[in-house]
Amino acid sequence: MPIVFDNVSYVYGENTPFEHKALDGLDLTISENEITGLIGQTGSGKSTIAQLCNGLYKPTSGTVTVDGVDINADKKKRRDNFFRVGLVFQYPEYQLFEDTVEHDIAYGPKNMGLDDAEIARRVADAARFVGLEEESLSKSPFDISGGQRRRAAIAGIIAMEPKYLILDEPASGLDPQGRDDILTKLKNYQREKGIAVVIISHSMEDMAKYCDKIIVLGKDGVYKYGTKAEIFADPVALRGIGLSVPQITKVMYKAEQLGVKFERPLYTVAAAIKDVLKMLDGEARDDT
């Protein structure tokens, strides 16, 4: 059963001069066993949604259900929600605090009350998934590089083996290679475990490359939910809410206006290269 938002509103600083409505009557469903991309302009409530999913925030009105259960109904089960819906915050490397990376990854599982053998297995597993080498596990989290710290922090959540994994801008601030690397690893992790992963991002390229479904947030609630093809079909409307389609889609769109026909809509550079090569190949054959 997926995560379902039913008519959820969230107000920051209620009854103060700083009152600010982040979400207003939001309906949303996050499906299982796929990567959902959550995209929207700054201030559209992406991070708020992330924290509503695991119950860190309580909706001002409406309900959030995970696996068919209202997560805010039973106060005593609050911690269970944290373990079931793993949340990786923005810049998660700033939350590392233990003396070694290994201990930091083990922090979550330890809080779950698991035994030492299980914790050790999970730590090794999580480190492998994010690509942390053996030798950095015994180092202090303050002594490794920024990219490694990010991996360690994500491993800390993965080690809890949540059924749902939500990542708020997991690739922000990393170099292009680091971005691709971490997102590819997350995709592999999702495929292997078959869990639901939500990636919050600003980058349309990342969305196109790694997500199965995309949720586009507009000013008031979900603007569109669907597959890449459905989302990127209308670049003009996307621009209307301050977002854009991947650059390669723009290029292909322009090419089509100039009379070049492609067999399918293109969202990733890799697919575009393949199709263009195929086309050139065909033309070469036509000439002979």
Add this chain to the structure above:
Amino acid sequence: MIRDITLGQYFPGNSPIHRIDPRMKLLMAIIMIVATFVASSGTSFALLFIATLILFLLSRISVKTLMKGMKPIVFILIFTTFFQIFFTRTGDLLFEWRFIKIYTNGIIFAIKMFIRVIVLITSTSVLLSYTTSPIALTDGLEQMLKPLAKIGVPVHDFALIMSIALRFIPTLLEETEKIMSAQKARGTDFSTGSLMKRARALLAVFVPLLASAIRHAIDLADAMICRGYRGGSGRTKLNVMKLKFTDFLWLFAAAAVLAGTILCNPFTLDVIKGAFIK
């Protein structure tokens, strides 16, 4: 939530109180504090109470906000009032039941104490914390203390330290909340368990917070150097504070309240009477 702490929080607005020059507000606050301590007669307390009420109404701060800010001192207030009522043994006996004896003076002292604390907190918080932004306040303080720079007191440095500290309180609070949320999401339990367990839970917040405070400090220092900061000498202000006529009126009003309080005290009344009888 941590952000609910309103004591010492600025509420943006454009009321007559908001518009008073911060230097004048500082002086007025000092005058009000002095006035609450010299007041002793009923009339002087009434005068102070009315003056504070006027300040409060003009500031357009909601009663709810003020009450929220008062919460921390409510206990002290109740405690002292209780002591005044039950342990004062002068004046006429009003009520007696076994060992409980309540005297008229007890009631009077309690009421005076109550008004004194209320007036003290309300007038200073309305004048300073609720209606003056921290930056304006430190600017005002720096201007007022400027003469001390002549005798070698690093007034500018102190003001800078203070404004940086004030500037980073909300940032660090926000960060604390973020780190706490992040650790909660990893299953940290801050509210139950033994003392050791809770101290350990807090460690998960303090270590990242300290690291981030140091990071902020380094970044800020770098940014300041890059923008040519070389200390206070020869530095001019972007917003030069100028005293307006109304600012002096406000100061005059505060001084009048103090004068009124002193005049209404029985001691001064006696002195005046004595002078005339002579």
